[in-house]
Amino acid sequence: MDVVRMPLPGALRSVPPISYVGRVEERALVAASLQEVSAGSRRVTFISGESGIGKTRLASHSALEAHAAGFTVLWGAAHDELSAPYAPWVEALNHYVEHAPESVLREHVGRHGGELTRLLPALRQVIPDIPSPRESDPETERYLLFGAVLGLLEAATRASRMAIVLDDLQWADRQTLLLLKHVAEQTQALPLLVVGAFRESDLDQSHPLTSVLADMRQVEGVERMALAGLAADDVVELMSAAAGHEMDELGTRLAAEILEETGGNPFFVGEILHHLTESGALERGTDGRWRLTRSITELGLPASVRDVVRRRIERLGDDLSDILIVAAVIGRTFDTELLARLVKLDEDELIDALDKALEAAVVVESPDRVGRFNFAHALINHTLYEGLSATRRARMHQRVAEALEDLCGDDPGERISELAYHWSLATASVDPAKAIGYATQAGERALKELAPDEALRWFNHALELLGAGAGDSAERCALLVGSGEAQRHLGDPAFRETLLEATGIAHRSGDDVRLVRAVLANTRGWHTAAGAVDDGRVDALEAAIAAVPGATADGARLRALLAGELTFSGDFPRVRTLIDEALSTARGVDDRRALADVLSSVSNALLGSADTASERWALSAELVRLADELADPQHQFYAALWRYTCAVQVGDVDEMDLNLQRLQTVSEDVGQPTMRWASLYNGSVRAHLAGDLARAEALALESGGLGHETGQTDALMIVGVQLFAVRHEQGRLDELVDIIAQRAAENPGVPTLQGTLAFTYSELGRIDDAAAIFEPVAQDDFAVLPFDVAWIPGMSRYAEVAARLGAVDAAVSIYDKLVPYRDQIVSSVLTVNGSVERILGVLAATLERWELADRHFAAASEVHERIAAPLFLARTWMNWGRALTSRGDEERGRDRLERAAELARQHDGAAIEREAAGLLAGQVSA
Structure with a gap:
């Protein structure tokens, strides 16, 4: 392969130069993984352990080793509380897009079009003529995005072996983790190393990473490393590396004392050494060697890593400590523009102050963005933040939120989640209305960004703030609609009840817009259950139809959906009337997507009569043509589904196989579970017809x-x-x-x-x-x-x-x-x-x-x-x-x-x- 050399990501360019000590077994496993990737197979390594144990350091070492071996190396990290949807992937893949050969990117675009621009808008700067992403329902668009990421990795690894590090996954959103799982499951034959690091103590059974890790236990080429504390010899080696000389007997005794206090936690060891040098207990003599100014028993080593962090911050002085506390409320990452507004300094004065924090290794500059800083370790900003009382925290979050409002103006854009986060934590001291409003906006934005899990989190948080007393309020209705849509995109069957509740509120309050939105969202694409009628959905559809003029695209959609829900009602004359009204209206409005929606729902509804094979055959042909014109995978899937079922009934083998193949291709490309499920059970029908009973049974069971x-x-x-x-x-x-x-x-x-x-x-x-x-x-x-x-x-x-x-x-x-x-x-x-x-x-x-x-x-x-x-x-x-x-x-x-x-x-x-x-x-x- 033609090797493409790419610069290191900024996060790795700032890795401390101190030599790496210990972790001999783990480093050997990393080296073995790199060899296997070089031989052409994908490896995934998860690194877990407590805070400060060295997860990021080992991941960085792995990445640097890979880069030295000629790999393309990408890096992305999640951030505490404020991690945006897909943030680690965006950070990692943006670096690739910025430096990749245009030929590789154009190869990707030729296969996947503009799907990746949903995640990486910067791709348009490299390829200005890139097409727009295909329009479909949000769930299908999300799976198209997953396929596009996979496609980019396939194209990239044809040009160079690749290593991707995703750090701090305990803070990652569910979509980031599902994309990681998808990549791990679908890239077994690629020369790709994926390293994921996470803090074990932050996980419980409800954490999305817990289920992802469980699912990946059976995936070939996936391993876990649980890091423990350093051994005594490792602590001595670490101290020798920091000092620049070998430890003498006194140094070895000090190492043993530090080991006992820290349990071998590397960050804690480093903080103890900082504490000793900054307090004057450990200094360099005229010969350049470390020496203790007091006996080991007189040192008074801090009892916890938080104690040592507090002491280090206190030595920076009250003014800088106060600045860092405000920064900690902003988050692990903060920018000087926002922080300056909060501490009443101009940016130059603030940068002068932060230079002292840089010298003390409390913060580090972001290598990729001027004016942005990160706390050197999560434990530092956590220690500062946890030192505040609950009342003080709430008040400071309010100040941050107000400063953000001034900074962002009327269009917060991608910072909407920051506003929602800070207002949500300011509710102890202010009216919750702003928190609810921003949480709602954050949820809507997350839906548009194909992050339904993030959207559901914000909508549910807003519902909690709103409280049970909200009753039939418009706010509650809007939040339930958003929650239901997010649940449906996640494949959570609870979406039905959520959207029916929203429908009831909208109907009682006369909110026709939200009524229609809730009802149109409350479907899986065809009738609720074969052989049954969902009375709740029927009632909701009837209410929406009564509220909407018939001669509209939504009116046509509603009638077609109602016809579909009544498929097995035994009242085909009514179904027939609804079908005719829906088709007539859809053909009369200039909206091809509405017509495609109606044709799909009508094809479903026509199953309500045994006499409709010829009509379904004709409509399915029209739907296939229209779906291809729209290039919408969802419509292409349903067009193939209804065409295939008709082809079976009329015995047209060529159409049968063509459309089953289309079903399977779209479901594989998109990866949407409902599509894959339908593809499987329809494949079972075809296998039975072909006389392959073993395959028919296997596909039925898999479905x-x-x-x-x-x-x-x-x-x-x-x-x-x-x-x-x-x-x-x-x-x-x-x-x-x-x-x-x-x-x-x-x-x-x-x-x-x-x-x-x-x-x-x-x-x-x-x-x-x-x-x-x-x-x-x-x-x-x-x-x-x-x-x-x-x-x-x-x-x-x-x-x-x-x-x-x-x-x-x-x-x-x-x-x-x-x-x-x-x-x-x-x-x-x-x-x-x-x-x-x-x-x-x-x-x-x-x-x-x-x-x-x-x-x-x-x-x-x-x-x-x-x-x-x-x-x-x-x-x-x-x-x-x-x-x-x-x-x-x-x-x-x-x-x-x-x-x-x-x-x-x-x-x-x-x-x-x-x-x-x-x-x-x-x-x-x-």
Whole structure:
């Protein structure tokens, strides 16, 4: 590869020159990781330990070693309380963009367009003609951003090996950590070292880093280093390095005393040495060597690191101490412009004062921005801050907030989170209105910056400040809407209840704008749950429709969403009216995104009738074209989803595979969990159709796991029906019958469950049990089955039960009902059962209309051969062989049965193979 040499990040250019001591084992692990990365594999190393233990120092050493070996090195850090969304990644990747070859950046842009500008606006300065990022819903945009970061790392590591250090992850926002997890999981083949450092004591079970670390335990190439204190020899070596000479016996005794006091904490050791030199207890003699001016027992070593920090600050004088206390209230990082306003000094006077703090190693200058300083260690600003009383802290936060307001004016921009932070901590001494207002603004900005976790934190904080007494206030409604949107983007199923609460407040208070926003946000992209109606969402949609004029884009969206929620209501005339109104309005307004939204929702709603295949086929083609024009991944995904489900139903293999591939590509590129879930269970359908039962089962189980993790309400139901289809082919329905019987008993009003149980009994030879369910349904002419997308599959199940029972009258009725759909594949969207022609053949054979049965079986065979559906072809041949044998055509019957058994055997279709073999042996009554 062409090695690209890049300068060190500023944080590493300021690393103290003192030699690195101790950590022999850890440094060896770092060296081994660098070798493995050089060989082409990704490594992730987490460094943990208490404050001051040397995490940042070891991470810096690792980065410097990598740079010396020719790596491109990037550095980013989170900051206590005020860390902006994705801050460590922004800091690290901005350095890369600033120094990278333009060819590498253009290669990235060619693949990902302008997605990365959401995170790194500076990329536009390097590539002015970069396109704008694609517009979609915020959740999709966030996953596109993740993909773009991954793409940049892929392009960068083709030019040079890379090491990225992310420091102080205990303060990182959840999105930073999720992006880290995504990078770790998706870069195994890249020459990349990622080092993450964090303070273990700051983590509890609710901390997002805790769950990320747990998830990454099983990821290959990820390791953790837990740092302990330095050993006695290491402390002696550290003191020798600081002194510039080897320690004598007295120095070694002093090292042992310091070790006992500090537990080997390197920062504490260093602070003790600062304390001893600054207090005059340790000084250099005329020979340049350290010597003690008093005995070790007289030293009075501080009992804690905070004690020694306090003593060091006190020696700087009251004026500078007061300045540093104000700086500590601002945060770990502070700039002179803001600090000068607070301490009533001009900037030159302030810089003169800070020079003393620089000399004392209490603060360091930011290498990347003039006028910005950092406390040398988090323990320093924490010690200063914690020395203030609660009342004093609140008052000082108010002063900082007011100074920020003066500095920022009406447009705080990226500093809005600082304002929200300081006003939130000033509420003990002021009215909370400002804190609530700024927290709300910070939440809205975080949503726009694709940081829903940060947004949710601010919205929830504002809700706490607002208090339970806020009732139906407009403020509470706005905060609930923001919280619900953030929860939805995070995949938290609680978004439904949050947004319904906001809807209720908006409706009662007549706030139509927030009502519409809340209702439009309260969807996962299609109906809430297959086979069910969400009454809460229906009520909310109806309220919003009543509040919004129909001839608007939002009016069209609302009607289409309501139609989708009513998919399984059994009231298709109402659904039809809503569909027609939504389409008419959407086509009448000049808004292509609204039309795409409506087409997607309508494609969903049309599943409410068994008679809509041709209409869905036409609309899905229109949606595919429109989604490609918009270049919106969300619309492209749903266009492919609805086109694929139609292609299965009409048996168009080319469209089936093309759109399944599009589904999988978009879901992989975007990485959005709901998309990945839908891609998995639709892949299971395709695998079943192709006769790959092992893959069908694996995909169904994987989708079930992901659906459960992401709170999909129908995940268990979907994996259940797909596993039923697989177990049927495998001849293992006996494993499920008791579960199905229990579910049917618990849900006597769910006709699909009753039909599935009757079918299962009939397949297992429990004819009386099957008849007990079948006969009452048949007497009512199957009116119990809703005429929706599940109607053809349901009637097909009852058709096969009728055949097993020899129920001639029922067979006539079912035949007449199904014959208009003879050109379709039996599909519920979630499962398939071959061509309707096969079912008609089974019914015709039951009626002993042999020539008609032959025509249907021949047509079914042709369909199954054309769409390469071997198990359904084998089942067709088995049904046909049974019919031929029943009417005395033994030779042709045997041929079909033998072919069925062999084909089923090749595809693990034990049920077909066993039944065909039984028929051949005369063991099953023909």
